[in-house]
Amino acid sequence: MTGLADVTRGRILFGGDYSPEQWPEEVWAEDVRLMKAAGVNSVTMGVFSWSRLEPRPGAREFGWLDRLMDLMDDHGIGVVLATPTSSPPPWLGRLHPETLPRDEDGRIEWWGGRQHFSHASAAYRRYAAAITEDLAARYAGHPALTMWHINNEYCTYDYGDEAAVRFRQWLRRRHGTLDALNSAWGTAFWSQGYGDWEEILPPRHAHYLKNPGQVLDFRRFTSDMLLECYTAERDIVRRHTPHLPVTTNFMPLWSGQDAWRWAREEDVVSVDLYPDPRDPLGAQHGALVQDMTRSQARGPWMLMEQAAGAVNWRGVNHPKRRGLNRLWSFQAVARGADAVCCFQWRQSRQGAEKFHSGMVPHAGEEGRTYQEVKQLGAELALVGTQVTGSHTPSDIAILHDWDSWWAGAHQGRLSTRVDYAQVLTVWHRALWQAHLATDFAHPEHDLGAYKLVVVPQLYALTDAAVDNLLAHVRDGGTLVCGFLTGVADQDDRVRPGGMDERLRELLGIRTLHEWWPLDEDESAGTDAFGGTLWSEEIEAAEGASIEARYQRGELDGLPAVLRRGRAWYLSTLPEPHALRVLLARIAAGAGVRRVVDGLPDGVEAVRRGDLLFVLNHGREPVTVALPGRHHDLLTGSAVENKLTLGRYGVAVLRS
Structure with a gap:
């Protein structure tokens, strides 16, 4: 199996998305000159070039790409060649309207943007396979080709008729029988029992709350259908070039893909990362995504996209201050990136992203952005041979699971203020600010290497995941769980007692009486800190230590933080400083050491x-x-x- 090391060969890959089809050919030579001056050694080409490669059904125009591949090879620049299937040409939607996705209201998502394809469409898959096959056959032996990049930022949902057929097929494979499906979805509620597979549809627009089990399975189905599209194209290029690695780019902490499953199908795990340069905690967001991506890769990974300056999709798009692109690039390398790339190389003069920055901005080579890119390229070359391929695991694992995220986000939950991604971010931030290094792990992964396992919130847990947490503590590890953990099983069926019985025993909870979500203007005071977002009416079991108690109100005197041996439970979300102090205390008790003691804030x-x-x-x-x-x-x-x-x-x- 090939990987990133086969491409880097002791260098950090440095470059970005290159769209030369947007420019006259006389610009290409200038691009290469500027790339060489900036230390660029890798470019990604072809991401959005389907209509240029196949202007009419079955036509092939590869001449322009031939010249570019040769140009890159002549100058020692490797090419990550993309299959162009994320943005089909207009003729495909016109001739095959069934390739266009429909939203939950039945509206068609037309061409004119991008990602306008139905993952379930047989016609889309047929045309995507054909262009991928010819692309791979033509360039398999080209010396410039170093890696394949499949599609781009898979993120399409489809509620149409062809997706409905595939959804039913997927459900048959998952549940086997209608009786099993009815049980998993709890269809006895609201008279939803299904007597024929043809009655089952994607969770389209409904009069009131949708069935949570149906929505959960549809999220799983969508991730799997997109993964089928990826693996179909991956297998084509692998057949032609078994010696080259294959990747596709994740979006950071995006809910639509189960990236643990996807990462197992990739030779290289890559991500796009765009922290807001005006966000004082932008570096922490970057660290979270980098830690998660490194953990999915189980080692070095690829930063496929970042912005050299401003993006164009926020309400107000600020450029990066002097030095910030360099800083965040080195942060990625520190956290395991062996490739640091940007979208895009040259800033577009037309189209929807003409105000999205490029490594070569509208100001040209005299512009500050390009000058900083040159400095970054030179410095990455200094450290590449010293760092590529290395990986330093952490003593702390934060558990994260897409199934649990999807299950906990159902419409009928107790508080829409509880956002899984936000809770995960707050806990990671507390550890980051305490200067404690973290990995991420799936709740069923082997946790034996970690001294401390942190569960910010896992609403739904399989029996295997619960067993894994129990085993971690039994084997000498420390566990700390946040509120709303272990409430439901894998079918979003609430566990008896409101939390898995084994977890309650482990954490020292005798009875969970009531959940008490908090409004924006509410807080849950304790004798140790202020609690936010959530609180719970719980009763401690014999032998449990109450580390913090609620004060005042309905929960006065009841446990806010419980500990039983090496297992901790937080029934509220402590204010940021308090969470940081508490987690640092727990980590120290678990034997976790900081990389450097006494670091200043920031x-x-x-x-x-x-x-x-x-x-x-x-x-x-x-x-x-x-x-x-x-x-x-x-x-x-x-x-x-x-x-x-x-x-x-x-x-x-x-x-």
């Missing part, structure tokens, strides 16, 4: 292999105590006992 230290990355996320200079003697690969200078970093400063140290 400074991040990450160890990768033999290197220590120190990053200043602030706009003011800082001095960091670093006992011992180190060598900074970026400056070539010695660092002894202390390190001074300027605004958005970066040091890459070897001891």
